Amino acid sequence: MSAAPVVNAPLDLAAWSQRHLARVEQALSRWVGEGAPAGLGEAMRYAVLDGGKRLRPLLVLAAEEAVCSGVAPDEAALRAQSDGAALRAACAVELIHAYSLVHDDMPCMDNDVLRRGKPTVHVQFGEAQALLAGDALQAFAFELLTPDDGSVPPAVQAVLCRLLARAAGSAGMAGGQAIDLASVGVALTEDQLRHMHRLKTGALLQGSVMMGVACGPADAQAHEALSDYGAVMGLAFQVVDDILDVVADSATLGKTAGKDAASDKPTYVSLLGLGNAQAYARELQVQAHAALARSGLADTRALAALADMVVDRTH
Amino acid sequence: MSAAPVVNAPLDLAAWSQRHLARVEQALSRWVGEGAPAGLGEAMRYAVLDGGKRLRPLLVLAAEEAVCSGVAPDEAALRAQSDGAALRAACAVELIHAYSLVHDDMPCMDNDVLRRGKPTVHVQFGEAQALLAGDALQAFAFELLTPDDGSVPPAVQAVLCRLLARAAGSAGMAGGQAIDLASVGVALTEDQLRHMHRLKTGALLQGSVMMGVACGPADAQAHEALSDYGAVMGLAFQVVDDILDVVADSATLGKTAGKDAASDKPTYVSLLGLGNAQAYARELQVQAHAALARSGLADTRALAALADMVVDRTH
Numbered sequence: 091m092s093a094a095p096v097v098n099a100p101l102d103l104a105a106w107s108q109r110h111l112a113r114v115e116q117a118l119s120r121w122v123g124e125g126a127p128a129g130l131g132e133a134m135r136y137a138v139l140d141g142g143k144r145l146r147p148l149l150v151l152a153a154e155e156a157v158c159s160g161v162a163p164d165e166a167a168l169r170a171q172s173d174g175a176a177l178r179a180a181c182a183v184e185l186i187h188a189y190s191l192v193h194d195d196m197p198c199m200d201n202d203v204l205r206r207g208k209p210t211v212h213v214q215f216g217e218a219q220a221l222l223a224g225d226a227l228q229a230f231a232f233e234l235l236t237p238d239d240g241s242v243p244p245a246v247q248a249v250l251c252r253l254l255a256r257a258a259g260s261a262g263m264a265g266g267q268a269i270d271l272a273s274v275g276v277a278l279t280e281d282q283l284r285h286m287h288r289l290k291t292g293a294l295l296q297g298s299v300m301m302g303v304a305c306g307p308a309d310a311q312a313h314e315a316l317s318d319y320g321a322v323m324g325l326a327f328q329v330v331d332d333i334l335d336v337v338a339d340s341a342t343l344g345k346t347a348g349k350d351a352a353s354d355k356p357t358y359v360s361l362l363g364l365g366n367a368q369a370y371a372r373e374l375q376v377q378a379h380a381a382l383a384r385s386g387l388a389d390t391r392a393l394a395a396l397a398d399m400v401v402d403r404t405h
Numbered sequence: 406m407s408a409a410p411v412v413n414a415p416l417d418l419a420a421w422s423q424r425h426l427a428r429v430e431q432a433l434s435r436w437v438g439e440g441a442p443a444g445l446g447e448a449m450r451y452a453v454l455d456g457g458k459r460l461r462p463l464l465v466l467a468a469e470e471a472v473c474s475g476v477a478p479d480e481a482a483l484r485a486q487s488d489g490a491a492l493r494a495a496c497a498v499e500l501i502h503a504y505s506l507v508h509d510d511m512p513c514m515d516n517d518v519l520r521r522g523k524p525t526v527h528v529q530f531g532e533a534q535a536l537l538a539g540d541a542l543q544a545f546a547f548e549l550l551t552p553d554d555g556s557v558p559p560a561v562q563a564v565l566c567r568l569l570a571r572a573a574g575s576a577g578m579a580g581g582q583a584i585d586l587a588s589v590g591v592a593l594t595e596d597q598l599r600h601m602h603r604l605k606t607g608a609l610l611q612g613s614v615m616m617g618v619a620c621g622p623a624d625a626q627a628h629e630a631l632s633d634y635g636a637v638m639g640l641a642f643q644v645v646d647d648i649l650d651v652v653a654d655s656a657t658l659g660k661t662a663g664k665d666a667a668s669d670k671p672t673y674v675s676l677l678g679l680g681n682a683q684a685y686a687r688e689l690q691v692q693a694h695a696a697l698a699r700s701g702l703a704d705t706r707a708l709a710a711l712a713d714m715v716v717d718r719t720h
Contacts, residue, residue, distance in 0.1 A: 126575030127604075130583035134575065193540060198511075198532035217513035221536070222583050225508060228540065229574030232547050236567035247563035252551035259544030260441030260449065268445035268537050289442075 097159065101391035103399060107148060114147045115139070117181050121234060126226065133215040133223035134230070138188045141206040145400070146187050146298040147180035149323070152392035153302025153316055154179075156382075159389035161307065175242045175305040179250050182231040183298045186258045189227035190294075192220050194267065228258070249304045257297030266290025270355070278356045284325065291331070292324025299323065299393075315385035319378055319393060326374035327400050332357035333367050338405060375401040412474065416706035418714060422463060429462045430454070432496050436549060441541065448530040448538035449545070453503045456521040460715070461502050461613040462495035464638070467707035468617025469494075471697075472627055474704035490557045490620040494565050497546040498613045501573045504542035505609075507535050509582065543573070564619045572612030581605025585670070593671040599640065606646070607639025614638065614708075630700035634693055634708060641689035642715050647672035648682050653720060690716040 122138045123131030154176035161169055195202040195210040196217060203213050212220035235242075235250045242250075256262055266289030273286065299320030303313060336359050358367040378397035382390040437453045438446030469491035476484055510517040510525040511532060518528050527535035550557075550565045557565075571577055581604030588601065614635030618628060651674050673682045693712035697705040 123575070125580075127580050127583045127587070129587055130575055130580060190540075193536055196513075196536065198536060218586050219583065221508055221511065221513060222579050222586070225505075225539070225543065225573075226575040226579035226583075228543050229570050229577075229579060232566050232570035233574055236563050236570060238567060244563040245559040247566070248551050248559040251547050251562070251566045252553060255544050255547035255551060258540075259548055260438070260445055260541040262544075264537050264541035264544060265440075265442050265445060268442045268534065268541075271533050271537070272442070272444055 097389040097391065101395050103392070103395035106392055106395070110148060110151045111144055113177055114144055114151075114180050114184070117177055118184065121181065122185070122227075122230070129215070129219060130222055130226060133211055133219045134227055136214060137192045137211050137223055137227065138185065141208070142184070142188070143403075144184060145327070145396070146183040146294060148396055149295065149298040149320075149393075150180040150183060150302040150305075151176055152396055153299045153320075154305045155302075156316070156385070156387045156390045156393055157303050157306035157308040157312055159387055171241070171243070172306040175246050175250070176302055178234050178237070178242065179254075179301040179305060180298075182234045182250070182254055183257075183294060183301060185227045185231040185234070186254065186263070186294060189224040189231075190258075190263055190267070192224040192227070196220060199267075199271075231258075246304060250301055253297050253301050253304060257293040262289055262293030262297070263291075266293065274355055276356070278361070280361055283356055283358065283361055287328040288321070288324060291328045292321060295324040295327055296320030309386070311384070311386045315381050315387075316393075319381035319385075319397075322374050322377045322381060323397060323400060326371055326378065326397070329358045329367055329371045329374065330401055330403065332359045333364065333371065334403075334405065335359070336364060371401050412704040412706060416710050418707070418710035421707055421710070425463060425466045426459055428492055429459055429466075429495050429499070432492055433499065436496065437500070437542075437545070444530070444534060445537055445541060448526055448534045449542055451529060452507045452526050452538055452542065453500065456523070457499070457503070458718075459499060460642070460711070461498040461609060463711055464610065464613040464635070464708075465495040465498060465617040465620075466491055467711055468614045468631055468635075469620045470617075471631070471700070471702045471705045471708055472618050472621035472623040474702055476622065486556070486558070487621045490561050490565070491617055493549045493552070493557065494569075494616040494620060495613075497549045497565070497569055498572075498609060498616065500542045500546040500549070501569065501578070501609060504539040504546075505573075505578055505582070507539040507542070511535060514582075514586075546573075561619060565616055568612050568616050568619060572608040577604055577608030577612070578606075581608065589670055591671070593676070595676055598671055598673065598676055602643040603636070603639060606643045607636060610639040610642055611635030624701070626699070626701045630696050630702075631708075634696035634700075634712075637689050637692045637696060638712060638715060641686055641693065641712070644673045644682055644686045644689065645716055645718065647674045648679065648686065649718075649720065650674070651679060686716050 118138055123135045126134060154172060158169055158172055191205060192211045194200055195205055196212050203210055211223060231254060232251055235254065236247050258264065266286055269286040270290055278286070296317065299316055303316050335357065358370065362370060375397055379394055382394055433453055438450045441449060469487060473484055473487055506520060507526045509515055510520055511527050518525055526538060530538070546569060547566055550569065551562050573579065581601055584601040585605055593601070611632065614631055618631050650672065673685065677685060690712055694709055697709055
């Protein structure tokens with residue numbers, strides 16, 4: 091694939107995102123809560139639909155698009171299969187993200203009442219239903235990855251489940267949340283803070299990229315470069331999140347701003363200062379582009395644009 | 406496999422269970438909490454190790470043994486691969502069961518302080534850690550099913566993940582818990598009660614049997630018969646659970662007895678009366694044996710003995 095001509099024409103990220111998000115929203119709306127008892131299904135849909143930037147699904151789809159950019163146009167069947175797997179993977183990572191927010195907002199965790207400008211799930215449906223909805227969303231993520239209709243090859247299903255389970259579990263997202271929990275009021279070093287965020291936010295963002303890679307054909311060079319890109323994106327996302335918690339207001343964020351400082355949580359801003367945190371975000375942006383440049387893939391424009399979006403975002 | 410001679414020699418269930426449980430306990434002790442941050446890993450291990458009847462793992466292993474009972478003794482490699490997959494599946498279903506207990510015991514659900522004679526996880530580690538430990542255990546179940554060491558064929562990994570996700574999710578265990586939640590103080594019909602339990606308890610028990618089946622070779626006849634067996638076992642387990650909640654004391658149960666009546670939850674005993682509930686359990690026991698008899702499998706003694714154990718148990 092390294093031999094494929096590199097595509098340099100400008101990418102309209104807004105149009106690209108809109109096209110892909112339409113597929114994701116439609117799929118989520120069709121799948122989430124289907125077959126669930128009424129109350130539970132409603133809570134699951136409330137937690138997932140009509141909200142969020144959908145960054146993780148976009149990373150899955152952009153990564154799949156990048157690794158497929160070397161596939162010959164006449165291999166339509168291969169491309170369609172890869173696209174189908176990527177759509178499922180995109181929805182699955184969003185379900186994991188959504189469940190983590192539901193549980194994270196609960197009174198025994200962050201006790202947050204506002205999320206994406208709406209009452210949080212436990213406020214709307216009660217704590218017990220919120221707990222169950224989160225649990226059911228996690229299970230459903232793995233159900234989405236393992237269809238029995240022949241649309242996704244079993245070997246791809248197995249890799250997607252492995253990547254998602256590792257990204258979500260105790261050595262990934264849940265582990266990062268546990269470290270976060272234990273670090274309130276504790277002075278962390280930059281290394282410790284980075285380790286916490288690599289697990290808490292980074293694992294699922296990097297996992298999203300690698301799940302997209304797993305849907306299509308990727309050689310070792312592309313695999314390694316996109317893994318680096320994913321790791322950098324995870325860090326960048328968190329650094330910018332910490333910056334926005336300080337500089338943005340609740341209305342723009344769609345959630346309670348200033349929570350980190352109020353709860354005495356260590357952040358990149360509290361550790362590095364605002365100016366250095368902003369400089370660090372720029373440095374990570376450069377690293378993300380450098381990783382894409384060494385991937386050998388023909389078209390990494392969507393991944394590049396997402397890196398810019400993550401660093402330049404205002405909410 | 407229908408042609409294989411049926412094995413009739415008596416099975417010593419205690420010895421059989423002891424042999425298989427040793428493998429399960431050793432595997433769980435090796436795997437659970439590995440790579441997790443200290444506090445989280447401790448809570449995960451506390452929730453899983455040294456406790457429980459391990460009925461679900463035993464069902465996995467007994468089902469795998471049954472479907473492999475027609476495999477020629479010289480196919481040692483096939484048998485070893487199947488055994489390895491079954492051990493992972495056995496541990497995975499137990500992780501799902503354990504996580505469900507952790508979340509179920511939390512204050513916003515059943516608010517129980519005693520489980521298996523020990524303080525519940527949230528009492529011991531706090532609510533936030535209990536929530537995260539449950540979440541991490543669910544993810545880890547899918548991680549166990551998807552090793553990248555070549556020990557389990559990808560197609561088997563995919564089927565195991567599919568069965569477990571469906572059994573655990575909104576059309577299975579989590580869905581049943583949601584119906585249970587909504588039915589406190591509500592008069593259910595026997596059909597509604599059966600539907601609730603088919604999801605809440607039955608799905609994972611039947612799923613355990615079918616995961617065992619998926620690890621070995623099974624023809625359509627065996628597949629269907631063991632699916633029936635699993636469904637009947639799920640029901641029988643719950644009927645006996647409801648009976649024990651009335652007739653046993655907390656010390657024998659290792660959890661608070663009389664909870665159902667105290668919380669005004671519908672049960673088979675409240676619906677059918679104690680005598681009829683006991684008769685129903687016996688009828689289900691007969692149905693379980695009948696299903697095994699039509700499986701065409703050479704050796705279903707362990708599954709048969711587990712059916713007897715489920716109905717005759719005193720805790």
